[in-house]
Each structure stands twice: as C-alpha cells, then as structure tokens.
Amino acid sequence: xxxxxxxxxxxxxxxxxxxxxxxxxxxxxxxxxxxxxxxxxxxxxxxxxxxxxxxxxxxxxxxxxxxxxxxxxxxxxxxxxxxxxxxxxxxxxxxxxxxxxxxxxxxxxxxxxxxxxxxxxxxxxxxxxxxxxxxxxxxxxxxxxxxxxxxxxxxxxxxxxxxxxxxxxxxxxxxxxxxxxxxxxxxxxxxxxxxxxxxxxxxxxxxxxxxxxxxxxxxxxxxxxxxxxxxxxxxxxxxxxxxxxxxxxxxxxxxxxxxxxxxxxxxxxxxxxxxxxxxxxxxx
Amino acid sequence: xxxxxxxxxxxxxxxxxxxxxxxxxxxxxxxxxxxxxxxxxxxxxxxxxxxxxxxxxxxxxxxxxxxxxxxxxxxxxxxxxxxxxxxxxxxxxxxxxxxxxxxxxxxxxxxxxxxxxxxxxxxxxxxxxxxxxxxxxxxxxxxxxxxxxxxxxxxxxxxxxxxxxxxxxxxxxxxxxxxxxxxxxxxxxxxxxxxxxxxxxxxxxxxxxxxxxxxxxxxxxxxxxxxxxxxxxxxxxxxxxxxxxxxxxxxxxxxxxxxxxxxxxxxxxxxxxxxxxxxxxxxx
Numbered sequence: 032x033x034x035x036x037x038x039x040x041x042x043x044x045x046x047x048x049x050x051x052x053x054x055x056x057x058x059x060x061x062x063x064x065x066x067x068x069x070x071x072x073x074x075x076x077x078x079x080x081x082x083x084x085x086x087x088x089x090x091x092x093x094x095x096x097x098x099x100x101x102x103x104x105x106x107x108x109x110x111x112x113x114x115x116x117x118x119x120x121x122x123x124x125x126x127x128x129x130x131x132x133x134x135x136x137x138x139x140x141x142x143x144x145x146x147x148x149x150x151x152x153x154x155x156x157x158x159x160x161x162x163x164x165x166x167x168x169x170x171x172x173x174x175x176x177x178x179x180x181x182x183x184x185x186x187x188x189x190x191x192x193x194x195x196x197x198x199x200x201x202x203x204x205x206x207x208x209x210x211x212x213x214x215x216x217x218x219x220x221x222x223x224x225x226x227x228x229x230x231x232x233x234x235x236x237x238x239x240x241x242x243x244x245x246x247x248x249x250x251x252x253x254x255x256x257x258x259x260x261x262x263x264x265x266x267x268x269x270x271x272x273x274x275x276x277x278x279x280x281x282x283x284x285x286x287x288x289x290x291x292x293x294x295x296x297x298x299x300x301x302x303x304x305x306x307x308x309x310x311x312x313x314x315x
Numbered sequence: 316x317x318x319x320x321x322x323x324x325x326x327x328x329x330x331x332x333x334x335x336x337x338x339x340x341x342x343x344x345x346x347x348x349x350x351x352x353x354x355x356x357x358x359x360x361x362x363x364x365x366x367x368x369x370x371x372x373x374x375x376x377x378x379x380x381x382x383x384x385x386x387x388x389x390x391x392x393x394x395x396x397x398x399x400x401x402x403x404x405x406x407x408x409x410x411x412x413x414x415x416x417x418x419x420x421x422x423x424x425x426x427x428x429x430x431x432x433x434x435x436x437x438x439x440x441x442x443x444x445x446x447x448x449x450x451x452x453x454x455x456x457x458x459x460x461x462x463x464x465x466x467x468x469x470x471x472x473x474x475x476x477x478x479x480x481x482x483x484x485x486x487x488x489x490x491x492x493x494x495x496x497x498x499x500x501x502x503x504x505x506x507x508x509x510x511x512x513x514x515x516x517x518x519x520x521x522x523x524x525x526x527x528x529x530x531x532x533x534x535x536x537x538x539x540x541x542x543x544x545x546x547x548x549x550x551x552x553x554x555x556x557x558x559x560x561x562x563x564x565x566x567x568x569x570x571x572x573x574x575x576x577x578x579x580x581x582x583x584x585x586x587x588x589x590x591x592x593x594x595x596x597x598x599x
Contacts, residue, residue, distance in 0.1 A: 038480060131477075135425045135427060135474065138421070139421050140421070141419045142419045160420075168481050193415075194419065195422075196326075196452040197452050198326075198455075280417065
C-alpha cells in the first residue's frame with residue numbers, strides 16, 4: 032500500500048496504471064474509517080485492479096459553525112484498516128495542496144442541494160461537489176464508491192456526473208449498521224452516555240414507518256408527525272428534519288402511494304446524525 | 316470529416332481514438348467561423364492526431380437581454396471552412412442534448428469572473444465554465460485551443476483547469492485581425508455603414524497607449540481617460556469598460572510600471588465588441 036500526499040505524484044502513478052490498461056476504483060472518505068467505509072473498499076477491490084482511498088477532511092464542506100476542527104481523525108488506525116482490506120493507494124493531501132493560492136472555482140447544484148441537509152448546511156454540497164470533481168480529475172477512476180447513509184450526497188453526485196458528462200460509474204453501497212440498528216458514522220464517537228441509546232431513535236423510526244404503511248397510512252404528514260413524536264420521546268434528541276422524498280429528485284412526497292425515501296437528521300447531544308431508508312411501498 | 320450530434324456517439328468515437336493512442340485537440344466554438352477560429356483549427360491539426368471542433372451557441376452564457384436569438388449562424392459555411400482546414404470531427408449538439416431534463420449543475424468562479432465583462436454579464440462566465448467542463452468531459456482532449464480576443468475567458472478557463480485539476484493543456488492563440496486592425500469576431504456582422512470605421516477605435520486605442528507609454532505616462536487613470544476620449548471621438552460608440560489589469564488575476568493595475576493587459580468592451584451601434592492587448596512595459 033502506497034501513500035501519496037501530492038497531486039502531481041498520484042496523477043503520475045495513475046497515468047502509469049491507466050496506460051497499462053488497469054482499472055481504478057476510488058473510495059473518497061474523510062478518514063476515521065469504520066466498517067461502512069470498509070464495505071466500499073472491499074467492493075472496489077473486488078471490481079477494480081487498483082483501489083485508491085482518499086482521506087481528506089474537506090474544509091469547504093463544513094459551515095462556519097460546524098465541527099471541522101473537532102472532526103475525528105486517526106490516520107494510523109485508518110492505514111491499518113486499509114492495509115488489512117487490501118486497498119492499494121491512499122491519497123492523503125493537506126488542505127493547502129487541494130486549495131492552492133488563488134483558488135476560486137466551485138461546482139454547485141441547485142434544487143437537489145437546497146432541501147434536506149441543504150437547508151441547515153447551505154455551503155455543504157457545493158463543497159462536496161467541488162472536492163469530488165477534483166478527486167475524480169486527480170484519480171481518474173473507472174468507478175467511485177459512496178455509502179447510502181449520505182443519501183442526498185449520493186444523489187447530488189449522480190446528478191453532477193450526469194450533468195457534467197463525467198466518465199465515472201458511481202456505485203452506491205448499502206448502509207452498514209451496528210447490531211442494534213445504529214448506522215455507522217465517524218460522528219458516532221461524539222455520543223456520550225445514554226445518548227448512544229437515544230441514537231437508536233433514528234433506525235427505530237423506520238420500523239415505525241413500516242408498521243404505519245402496513246396499517247394503510249398513506250398521508251406522509253401523519254407519518255412524519257408520528258416519527259417526530261417517537262424521536263422526541265428519546266432524551267437528548269432535537270430534530271433537524273424528517274422528510275419523505277422522491278428517491279432521485281429529493282422533491283417532497285405527500286402520499287406514500289409511490290416509492291419514497293424517508294430521510295432523517297437528528298441531533299443527539301452534540302452529534303448531528305443522519306439516516307434514511309428507501310421504501311418500496313408495494314413490497315413492505 | 317464526421318459530424319456528431321449526440322454525446323453518446325462522440326464519446327464512443329473518442330474512446331476508440333484515445334484507446335488507439337491518438338491525441339485529440341479540441342476547438343470549442345459558437346460557429347459562424349472566421350479566420351480567427353481557423354488559426355486555432357490549424358494549430359490543433361498541426362499538434363494532434365485528431366481535431367474536434369464543437370459548434371454550439373451555448374444559451375447559458377447569454378444574459379436575458381443579450382443577443383442569443385440574433386447570434387449569427389451558418390452551419391454549411393462552417394462545415395466547408397472546417398473541411399478545407401482539415402478538421403476531423405464536428406460536434407454539433409442541440410441545446411436539449413447538452414442540457415437535459417433536470418439539469419442543475421454549474422461551474423462557477425469568483426473574483427476573476429466579477430471584473431471586466433463579468434460586471435455587465437453576470438451569468439456569462441458560469442455559462443462558459445460549465446459548458447467548457449462538459450465539452451472537456453465529452454471530448455477528453457489532450458489540448459484545447461482558445462483565442463486571445465476573449466482574454467478574460469482564456470484566463471477563467473486556465474484558472475478553472477488548475478483549480479479542478481483537469482488534464483487539459485490550454486493553448487491561447489493570438490488575436491487575428493483584419494488588415495486595418497479590427498479584431499475578427501462573429502459579431503462584426505452586426506456593424507452597419509460607418510460603424511465599421513468606428514470599430515477601428517478599439518485597435519486604434521492600443522496604438523495610442525503605446526505612444527503614451529513611450530512618452531513616459533505611467534498613471535493608468537490618465538491612460539484610460541485618454542483612451543476613452545479617443546474612442547468617444549468615433550461616432551456610434553458607447554464604452555462598456557476600459558481597463559488595465561494584471562495579466563492572470565485580472566486585478567486592476569494602477570501604474571504601468573509592470574506588465575498589464577488593456578481590455579476594452581465598446582458598443583459600436585448594436586454590436587458589443589471586445590479587444591485587448593498585452594503590454595510588456597519595458598519592451599514597448
């Protein structure tokens with residue numbers, strides 16, 4: 032496993048790899064890796080000759096009041112996990128390497144980035160789209176792997192690739208959960224004491240929705256109200272949003288008579304957690 | 316020479332070309348081609364195995380009150396010129412092919428796009444940066460050729476390539492002029508009667524600046540005032556801007572004791588004309 036810090040160096044390595052006809056898979060991450068990330072790495076290793084994992088806590092996708100400085104980091108442990116899971120290359124640049132003097136370019140999507148997390152995180156998705164565009168241009172991957180926990184991010188990236196005619200196959204991978212249902216997240220480390228139990232409110236909500244749908248409840252307003260009550264019955268919780276949206280456009284869905292995604296963002300103590308589930312209504 | 320209208324088709328053709336190890340040059344145009352464009356095509360033909368010319372009057376780079384509908388078009392004449400100059404491929408898509416349903420992505424630069432033409436054309440450069448990004452991803456060129464008449468556009472594209480880590484060599488080519496000095500432009504067709512003579516005010520300004528610099532005038536405010544007087548002494552002229560700027564950042568330059576670019580935008584009748592010249596002060 033090789034580690035690159037400089038764009039020029041990894042570009043030269045990628046050029047060699049591609050010109051020898053080998054395929055490249057990219058797993059973009061912010062580090063502090065867990066089994067969710069590893070499921071992406073293993074899928075990439077299975078389907079590509081070379082797997083590149085980028086580790087970059089991208090400052091431009093954090094708002095001024097968000098947790099950039101506090102965001103957990105552990106490069107040594109990340110390397111050990113990646114070595115064990117047969118990643119080939121780590122790209123680990125400094126912010127100054129990614130955003131040099133005079134940097135002034137932004138990739139921005141409208142609409143799809145202005146709902147859900149986009150409401151309270153107005154600069155987030157432009158930061159994501161811009162850094163992912165850069166990573167795609169640096170690593171030139173055949174395939175790129177993203178988790179479905181960041182459901183909106185996955186849809187934003189798919190839309191961007193389509194709109195800008197990029198040549199990357201995006202692979203969205205299932206959410207990986209603890210045995211009790213909590214979706215894996217680097218931010219779970221923020222959960223203290225009984226907040227860990229309260230955090231189960233998110234995945235528990237989807238069970239509740241399943242039951243409501245089985246009972247024939249179709250009005251998503253009612254569904255969302257019942258989910259809100261359920262979540263708030265757990266201590267330390269504060270709701271950012273509870274939404275039922277179209278799986279691709281993320282436009283709000285009023286009636287559960289069509290496929291939809293329920294997306295949640297909930298503060299549990301200091302941790303802002305997100306989770307989601309795709310409901311194929313006729314197969315519940 | 317082959318003509319492609321569909322993104323999928325030209326992408327497949329480019330894939331074949333690149334996988335056989337041949338290099339690709341791209342000349343992005345809005346059609347109504349003249350000798351300025353042909354100088355780019357010939358340079359591309361000289362240095363690449365395959366030359367692709369895109370002809371696309373990009374709606375997103377026109378403001379609501381600008382000349383999108385009136386913009387001159389002549390596809391047959393363009394084809395004849397390109398055939399004669401040995402272009403290999405024309406990419407000639409419909410707007411609906413470039414901007415499909417749900418399109419919502421934009422590449423945007425700050426600062427460098429907010430001066431000169433950016434002041435009166437606030438959406439222009441996002442339109443340019445976005446369509447050029449798309450063309451780069453569709454055509455995957457080794458080199459892309461742009462004229463220097465659109466000096467700001469050339470700097471915006473260079474900056475975007477650097478910021479987004481794109482793998483394209485941009486080649487900026489000199490302005491091509493009529494014998495009397497008028498910079499070639501598709502928009503020169505708008506000039507009626509004695510407006511054609513007044514249009515010489517732009518290139519004539521640079522002779523005036525040369526003389527002022529030779530006389531030792533360094534204050535760019537004085538220089539710009541004299542240029543304004545000179546231009547307005549021609550009938551049918553209205554000044555959009557007269558600026559002296561840093562050649563790369565386009566930041567305004569106060570004193571001509573360093574290299575600078577003089578950039579002009581002047582209405583002559585209905586035609587909005589631009590022109591510029593790079594002054595290497597110590598070599599005037």
